[in-house]
Amino acid sequence: MKPATLKPIQVGLLGIGTVGSGVFNVLQRNHGEIMRRAGRGIEISMVADLDTARAKTMVGQDVQVVADARAVIANPDIDIVVELIGGYGIARQLVLEAIEAGKHVVTANKALLAVHGTEIFAAASRKGVMVAFEAAVAGGIPIIKSLREGLSANRIEWIAGIINGTTNFILSEMRDKGLDFDVVLEEAQRLGYAEADPTFDIEGVDAAHKVSLMSAMAFGVPVQFDKAYIEGITQLGAQDIKYAEQLGYRIKLLGITKKTAKGIELRVHPSLVPAKRLIANVEGAMNAVMVHGDAVGTTLYYGKGAGSEPTASAVIADLVDIARLHTADAAQRVPHLAFQPDSMSDTPVLPMGDVVTSYYLRLKVADEAGVLAKVTGILAALDISIDAVLQREADEVGGEGSTQTDLIILTHDCVEAKMNEALAQMQALPTVLAPITRIRKEELA
Ligand code: NDP
Ligand code: HSE
Numbered sequence: 188m189k190p191a192t193l194k195p196i197q198v199g200l201l202g203i204g205t206v207g208s209g210v211f212n213v214l215q216r217n218h219g220e221i222m223r224r225a226g227r228g229i230e231i232s233m234v235a236d237l238d239t240a241r242a243k244t245m246v247g248q249d250v251q252v253v254a255d256a257r258a259v260i261a262n263p264d265i266d267i268v269v270e271l272i273g274g275y276g277i278a279r280q281l282v283l284e285a286i287e288a289g290k291h292v293v294t295a296n297k298a299l300l301a302v303h304g305t306e307i308f309a310a311a312s313r314k315g316v317m318v319a320f321e322a323a324v325a326g327g328i329p330i331i332k333s334l335r336e337g338l339s340a341n342r343i344e345w346i347a348g349i350i351n352g353t354t355n356f357i358l359s360e361m362r363d364k365g366l367d368f369d370v371v372l373e374e375a376q377r378l379g380y381a382e383a384d385p386t387f388d389i390e391g392v393d394a395a396h397k398v399s400l401m402s403a404m405a406f407g408v409p410v411q412f413d414k415a416y417i418e419g420i421t422q423l424g425a426q427d428i429k430y431a432e433q434l435g436y437r438i439k440l441l442g443i444t445k446k447t448a449k450g451i452e453l454r455v456h457p458s459l460v461p462a463k464r465l466i467a468n469v470e471g472a473m474n475a476v477m478v479h480g481d482a483v484g485t486t487l488y489y490g491k492g493a494g495s496e497p498t499a500s501a502v503i504a505d506l507v508d509i510a511r512l513h514t515a516d517a518a519q520r521v522p523h524l525a526f527q528p529d530s531m532s533d534t535p536v537l538p539m540g541d542v543v544t545s546y547y548l549r550l551k552v553a554d555e556a557g558v559l560a561k562v563t564g565i566l567a568a569l570d571i572s573i574d575a576v577l578q579r580e581a582d583e584v585g586g587e588g589s590t591q592t593d594l595i596i597l598t599h600d601c602v603e604a605k606m607n608e609a610l611a612q613m614q615a616l617p618t619v620l621a622p623i624t625r626i627r628k629e630e631l632a
Pocket of ligand 1: 201204206207235238254255256270271272273274277296298322379380381382383492495
């Protein structure tokens with residue numbers, strides 16, 4: 188059938204803020220090109236936003252603007268509801284109500300899906316509607332489609348990604364320009380990258396939402412955000428960024444999920460990454476995701492992970508998918524989480540103590556004989572092998588005449604529980620003068 192012969196599919200937008208306005212603008216601008224791909228027009232005919240006056244100035248006279256999102260869901264002419272409000276509160280209710288009303292749903296809301304995904308996907312399966320969420324992970328990068336479709340031949344072994352633009356922007360600006368954390372965070376908020384509550388960004392929660400979704404799609408397990416280990420960037424010191432650089436590493440906030448013989452690792456934390464890896468050179472608000480599959484090897488996906496139009500690009504790709512597929516038999520569609528719902532696995536998520544990785548340790552120590560021997564002795568007794576040691580001149584660290592210095596140790600792989608034991612013993616030494624900094628290290632080879 189020719190595109191023009193099908194009536195345009197009708198879309199209702201809930202929330203027209205940063206992402207919603209991008210969706211509206213890109214759909215307007217690229218309407219013809221998108222229609223040629225979708226096989227029919229995609230038309231936003233109704234918008235709900237709390238600020239109706241602002242929304243009206245954005246969308247003009249031809250689009251109905253309402254304050255009550257439920258009016259969009261109740262409209263029988265709307266085929267697809269796009270939720271771009273955010274959060275787990277009203278957004279959850281509206282998404283479930285839209286599904287109940289038989290609407291397909293598109294959302295960029297990773298927080299909602301990470302916490303309530305199981306309930307939402309089950310409701311959608313019962314009703315035979317699609318819930319599409321390409322924009323929820325890594326913004327404009329089509330990583331969901333890659334995991335669900337492009338890599339479906341593989342046993343996926345691990346995923347590691349820079350999946351929060353705000354924190355990558357902060358780390359890049361701190362390293363390059365020596366700017367303060369707070370100054371850069373404000374800039375990320377101004378540019379529309381940060382979450383409504385930016386602690387979600389800087390404490391690693393947003394990245395954990397995203398990696399929990401990818402983990403489910405990679406390994407065919409439920410979305411288990413509640414089991415993710417989460418550590419943000421607020422404790423990172425400028426000196427660690429500097430020392431890492433001297434050792435040939437960059438510090439990145441990584442979301443990591445890995446399948447091991449014992450279970451699944453699911454974790455977000457700052458990580459040292461060798462500076463020679465492509466992913467170590469991903470700067471500013473850019474995102475990048477590495478996926479390792481047994482057949483394909485390591486693949487890397489790079490692009491803008493946030494911002495109005497990059498995120499809109501992913502939302503509209505979902506709209507095109509739905510426009511193409513909504514008349515297909517529900518059982519024949521790509522499953523929400525890549526695996527058929529009756530073929531999910533119950534492989535457990537490993538506690539952090541069982542995770543195996545290598546480490547960067549920074550100890551502020553008294554600059555006196557025997558200190559290094561005591562520290563390395565503790566590591567040796569626990570069978571933790573040292574990869575490299577860097578000791579700074581006391582004068583260089585604390586100024587002329589200083590009696591303290593920084594001792595930096597890189598270790599080989601060991602199980603986290605053993606490292607915790609070593610840290611407790613080292614911390615108890617009278618010559619260790621401040622809390623030890625521990626940053627995990629990922630070779631991503
Ligand atoms: P914004 O805060 O910019 O936009 C949200 C909009 O929803 C605002 O216009 C707000 O109105 C409106 N709104 C709030 N409550 C209601 C309600 N009850 N009914 C109708 N409208 C309502 O958020 P973003 O566009 O940045 O984010 C939207 C979603 O996309 C979030 O889930 C976010 O995590 C996700 N996302 C965002 C990205 C980005 O780069 N910004 C990237 C990827 C995902 P008002 O302003 O008047 O309160
Ligand atoms: N706050 C998120 C980020 C937006 O900084 O990456 C994109 O999900």
